Amino acid sequence: MPLVATPNVLAIVLAGGEGKRLMPLTADRAKPAVPFGGTYRLIDFALSNLVNAAYRKIVVLTQYKSHSLDRHISQNWRMSNLFGSYIASVPAQQRVGQRWYLGSADAIYQSLNLIHDERPDIVVVVGADHVYRMDFSQMVDAHIASGSPCTVAAIRQPISLADQFGVIQTEQGSSRIAEFLEKPKNPQGLDDSPHEVLASMGNYVFDADALVDAVTRDAEREDSKHDMGGDIVPDFVGRGLASVYDFKDNEVPGATDRDRAYWRDVGTLDAYFEAQMDLISVLPVFNLYNYEWPIVAAQDFYPPAKFVHGWQGTYGHAVNSIISQGTVVSGALVEKSIVSPNVRLDSWAHVSESVLMDGVSVGRHAVVQRAIVDKFVTIPDDTRIGVDAEEDRARGFHVTPSGITVVGKGQTIS
Ligand code: ADQ
Numbered sequence: 001m002p003l004v005a006t007p008n009v010l011a012i013v014l015a016g017g018e019g020k021r022l023m024p025l026t027a028d029r030a031k032p033a034v035p036f037g038g039t040y041r042l043i044d045f046a047l048s049n050l051v052n053a054a055y056r057k058i059v060v061l062t063q064y065k066s067h068s069l070d071r072h073i074s075q076n077w078r079m080s081n082l083f084g085s086y087i088a089s090v091p092a093q094q095r096v097g098q099r100w101y102l103g104s105a106d107a108i109y110q111s112l113n114l115i116h117d118e119r120p121d122i123v124v125v126v127g128a129d130h131v132y133r134m135d136f137s138q139m140v141d142a143h144i145a146s147g148s149p150c151t152v153a154a155i156r157q158p159i160s161l162a163d164q165f166g167v168i169q170t171e172q173g174s175s176r177i178a179e180f181l182e183k184p185k186n187p188q189g190l191d192d193s194p195h196e197v198l199a200s201m202g203n204y205v206f207d208a209d210a211l212v213d214a215v216t217r218d219a220e221r222e223d224s225k226h227d228m229g230g231d232i233v234p235d236f237v238g239r240g241l242a243s244v245y246d247f248k249d250n251e252v253p254g255a256t257d258r259d260r261a262y263w264r265d266v267g268t269l270d271a272y273f274e275a276q277m278d279l280i281s282v283l284p285v286f287n288l289y290n291y292e293w294p295i296v297a298a299q300d301f302y303p304p305a306k307f308v309h310g311w312q313g314t315y316g317h318a319v320n321s322i323i324s325q326g327t328v329v330s331g332a333l334v335e336k337s338i339v340s341p342n343v344r345l346d347s348w349a350h351v352s353e354s355v356l357m358d359g360v361s362v363g364r365h366a367v368v369q370r371a372i373v374d375k376f377v378t379i380p381d382d383t384r385i386g387v388d389a390e391e392d393r394a395r396g397f398h399v400t401p402s403g404i405t406v407v408g409k410g411q412t413i414s
Contacts, residue, residue, distance in 0.1 A: 007120075007121035007122045007140070007144070008118070008119070008120045008121050008122070009055055009057070009120055009121070009122045009123070009124055009140060010057050010058075010059070010114070010115065010118045010120035010122075010123050010124070010208070011050045011055045011057065011058040011059070011123075011124045011125075011126065011136070012058075012059055012061060012108060012111075012114075012123060012124070012125045012126070013032075013043065013046055013047065013050070013058060013059070013060040013061065013126055013127075013128050014061055014104045014107060014125065014126070014127055014128060014202075014228070015030060015032040015043055015060045015061060015062050015066075015069060015089075015128040016030065016061055016062055016063030016064055016066070016092070016104070016107055017030065017031045017032070017064065017104075017127075017128075017129065018030070018031065018064045019031025019034065019129065019267065021267055021268045021269070022034060022266075022267065022268070022269060022272060023398070024374070024398055024406060024408030024409070024411075025269070025272075025372070025374060025406070025408070025409075026065075027408055027409065028065060028068075028409050028410075029065050029067075029068045029069065030062060030063075030064050030065050030066050030068075030069045031128070031129050031267075032046075032069055032128035032129050033066075033068045033069035033072055034129075034272070035340060035357050035358065035375075036131065036266070036272075036275075036276065037276060037279050037288065037322065037338060038297075038322045038323075038324040038338050038339065038340050038341070039297035039298050039300075039324050039325075039340065039341065040295065040297050040298065041069075041072050041298070042128060042129045042130075042131070042266065043060070043069065043072070043073075043128040043129075044076075044295060044296055044297065044298075045130060045131050045132060045133075045295060046126050046127065046128045046130070047060075047073075047077055047087065047296070048133075048293075048294065048295045048296045049126075049132070049133060049134045049135070049136060049293075050124070050126070050136060051087075051296070052135070052252075052293050052294070053135050053136045053137040054137065055124065055136065055137070056079065056083075056084075056085035056086070056087075057084065057085065057086060057118060057120070058086065058087045058088070059087075059088050059089075059090050059111070059114050060073055060087065060088065060089045060090065060128070061090055061092075061107045061108070061111055062089055062090065062091050062092070063091065063092040063107065066089070066091055069089065070089045070091070072298070073087060073089040074089065075298075075299070076296070076298055076299050077296075090111060090114065092107070092110065102225070102226040103225050103226040103227035103228070103230070103231070104226075104227055104228040104229075105214075105215050105218050105224075105226045105227055105228050105231055105232045106215075106219065106226035108125070108211070108215050108228075109215040109216065109218070109219045109226070112212060112215070112216070115208055115211070115212060119208075120208045121207070121208060122140055122143070122144075122205060122206070122207065122208060123205075123206045123208050123211050124136050124139075124140065124203075124204070124205050125203070125204045125205075125206065125211075125228065126202070126203045126204075127201075127202035127203060129265070129266065129267065130201065130202070130263060130264060130265055130266065131262075131263070131264040131266055131275050131286060132262055132263040132264065132286075133252045133255065133259070133262070133290070133293050133295070134153070134203070134247065134250050134252065134263075135250055135251070135252050135293075136203070136205075138249070138250050138251070139151065139153055139203070139205055139245045139250065140205055142243075142245050142249070143205040143243070143245065146175060146243040148176070148236075148241055148242055148243035149206060149207040149210035149211075149236065149241050150204065150205075150206050150207075150210065150211075150214075150233065150236035150241055150242040150243070151204065151205040151206075151242070151243050151244070151245050152166070152168065152177065152180070152200050152201075152203075152204055152233055152242060152243070152244055152245065153200070153201040153202075153203040153204070153244075153245045153247055154168050154198045154199060154200055154201060154244045154245065154246060154247060155198075155199055155201055155246075155247040155248070155261065155263050156190070156193070156196045156197070156198060156199070156248075157196065157197060157198075157199040158195060158196060158197075159187065159189050159194070159195050159196060159197050161199070162183075162184055162187040162197045162199070163183050163184065163185055164183060164265065164267065165183065165197070165199035165200055165265075166180055166181070166182045166183070166199065166200035166202075166229040166233060167180070167181045167182075167183075167184050167187045167197045167198065167199060167200075168180055168197075168198040168199070168200060168244055169188070169198070170198070170244055175243045175244050175245075175246075176240070176242070176243055176244075177236075177237045177242040177243060177244055178237075179237065180200070180233050180234050180237040180242070182227075182229045182230040182233075182234070183229075198244070200229060200233070201247060201263060202228070202229065204228065204233065205245070210236075210241070211232075214232050214235055214236065215232060217235075218231055218232060218235065247261055247263060248260075248261045252290075252292075252293040253290075253292035253293055254287075254290040254291070254292030254293055255287075255290065255293070256287055256290075258283070258284075258285050258287070259284075259285055259286050259287050259290075262285055262286050264286075268400075269372070269398075269400045269404060269406060270400050270401060270402045270404065272372075273355065273372060273400070273402075273404050276338050276355050277336070277353065279322060279338065280320055280321055280322055280336055280337065280338060281320070282320065298341075300325070300326070300341055302324075302325040302326030302341050302342055303325065303326055304325055304326075305323045305324065305325055305326065305327045305328070305329070306327070306328045306329070307328075307329045308328065308329070308330050308331070309330075309331055310330040310331015310332065310346060310347030310348070311331055311347040311348070311364070312347070313331075314331030314332075314347045314348055315331065315333075316328075316329040316330050316331050316332055316345070317329065317333060317334070318333075318334035318335070318337075318339070319334070319335055319336075320335060320336045321334050321335065321336060321337045321338070321339060322337075322338045322339065323339045324339060324340050324341040324342075324343075325341050325342075326341040326342035326343075327339050327340075327341060327342060327343040327344070327345075328343075328344055328345070329345045330344070330345060330346055330347060331346065331347030331348065331349075332345035332346060332347065332348070332349035332350070332351065332362065333349070333350050333351070334351045334352075335350075335351070335352040335353070336352055336353045337351050337352060337353065337354045337355065337356065338354075338355045338356070339351075339356050340355075340356060340357045340358045340359075340360070340375075341358050341359075342358050342359050343356050343358070343359065343360045343361070343362070344360075344361040344362065345361075345362045346361075346362060346363050346364045346366075346381075347364050347365075348364050348365045349362045349363065349364060349365065349366045349367075349368070350366075350367050350368070350369075351368045351369070352368070352369045352370075353369055353370045354368050354369060354370065354371045354372070354373065354386065355371075355372045355373070356368070356373050357372075357373060357374050357375045357377075357409075358375045358376070359375050359376040360373050360375070360376065360377050360378075360379070361377075361378050361379065362379045363378075363379055363380045363381035363382070363383065364381040364382070365381055365382045366379045366380070366381060366382060366383045366384070366385075367383075367384045367385070367386075367387055368385045368386060369385070369386040369387060370386045370403060370404050370405065371385045371386035371404065371405040371406070371407065372404060372405070372406045372407070373385070373406075373407045374406075374407060374408050374409035374410075374411075375409050376409065376410070377407050377409070377410075377411060377413065378412075378413070379413055380413060380414070383413055385397070385405055385407065385413070386404070386405040389403060389405070392405045395413065395414075396411065397411070
């Protein structure tokens with residue numbers, strides 16, 4: 001394939017995952033649409049990274065409960081198609097038969113018309129459910145320099161998490177991938193660090209023709225799950241055609257020593273919760289305020305957040321917290337929490353170490369601690385959430401292994 005100095009790059013964002021481990025937050029929405037950090041959705045990290053890297057031809061492949069994701073993309077990521085720029089959400093269309101996407105590789109296979117139409121040199125394929133900053137153009141440069149048709153972005157992770165990732169072994173002294181095991185049970189640690197593995201980040205760069213060939217062959221295979229990590233990458237590796245791109249070589253402008261090479265898979269409720277608790281620590285590892293590589297938040301037109309005295313002169317205040325626009329803290333105390341737009345907190349309410357999503361209302365004297373409360377839940381006066389795990393389970397709330405109570409969208413609380 002002739003590679004030109006500035007290759008024509010098409011970006012494909014895989015956004016069709018169910019995110020079962022984030023239930024109940026994914027009961028009603030796709031995982032990439034799960035709200036994060038007050039005013040973001042998980043997909044905003046991948047899209048911001050692509051746009052900041054000056055990639056402007058982006059298709060988002062959606063499938064599972066995609067309504068709120070589609071709406072989010074059309075409202076917040078509309079791009080003028082000047083000079084051929086676009087961010088388009090593409091739902092599963094059953095182009096190759098009466099079935100929805102099987103796995104992520106099938107999603108690409110069923111959308112090959114997009115590649116045929118765009119005729120890119122390079123296709124960047126990224127997941128939509130991680131929190132990080134990454135300049136994909138540096139990975140594309142490394143891909144071209146390596147001469148491999150397939151490049152996999154990788155980061156070191158604790159060996160205890162290996163069964164959640166594709167684990168990579170490279171040839172000695174080379175970036176060529178010798179072995180790729182998808183979610184292995186007993187992987188080998190790294191030579192220089194036995195307690196770590198080199199994990200795939202689920203981000204790939206392909207020569208376009210090689211990707212088309214691989215997903216087309218894969219579609220014929222009956223023993224395939226049609227999965228990028230489980231089938232397509234191992235196919236390239238088996239043919240000796242895959243290289244690794246080490247995420248620690250990626251430098252985004254404005255990064256601090258603390259957040260350089262920060263990457264979080266927020267695929268479990270506990271990881272999702274912890275990543276948000278990091279944001280509200282005094283010195284967070286991940287810096288939302290790096291405007292040199294902005295992460296674009298939802299563009300809603302709410303009034304500013306407001307803090308007022310409530311009943312009997314109660315003091316409305318918040319500390320070590322993110323409070324989003326449209327929220328009114330009336331005589332309540334908020335500590336170490338993420339409060340999304342349009343939340344109401346009433347007198348004597350005490351919210352700590354919690355994530356409250358859009359439109360939640362917290363009544364008088366209510367106590368909410370170590371909890372995630374999904375959109376538009378009304379917490380009546382005097383209610384306790386996150387105080388007694390047994391009580392929470394009995395009321396039908398989910399309690400995570402580390403004791404975080406999750407109240408799903410639309411759950412009623414008595
Ligand atoms: P997982 O995240 O477990 O592992 P998967 O569930 O396929 O893999 O999700 C990857 C991305 O594809 C997500 O953004 C998801 O939303 C999307 N997706 C899944 N099925 C899809 C479908 N049918 N249509 C469209 N999009 C779909 C992957 C890799 C591992 C790697 C981890 C890193 O397989 O090798 O280590 O990501 O987190």
